[in-house]
Amino acid sequence: MRLKCPLCGDRDRREFYYYGAEDYLHRPAEGAPLADWDNYLHLRDNPAGMTRDLWYHEAGCAQWLCVTRNTVTHEISGVKLVAERTK
Template sequence: MRLTCPLCGERDRREFYYEGMALERPEGDDPAAWEAYVHLRENPAGRVRDLWYHEAGCGAWLVVERDTVSHEITGVELAG
């Protein structure tokens, strides 16, 4: 699998470190929302947004949109 870093260009997946799903942080201080954010994860088949770190490159954090069934990468953007 190859990822296209917005700063470095196309690179082999081994340059990156997978951090998990790119999750939206909950607003406010609702304990149930934070419990779910910290501990509950889905394992969907299909399109997901993942957080990757370009460890052996520029050190950028990336959000990678990919399909878990076909492994097709449909988008890469800088995490912000």
């Protein structure tokens, strides 16, 4: 699989670190029940079809990317920076 980094161009997926589904950024609130933390840390959906995932360009520009892809066909339909570079 290849990802097109907005800064570095077309790259092999081995340059990137897969972090998980985009909703992984939504941590339980302070004081949340232990069951919420258990779900957050250990349970992951494994959807078939379109997903939005976080990837880190570890061997490149060191930027976080949001990748829209189909988990069945491996088609990449979009890659964008999670945050704009400040310099």
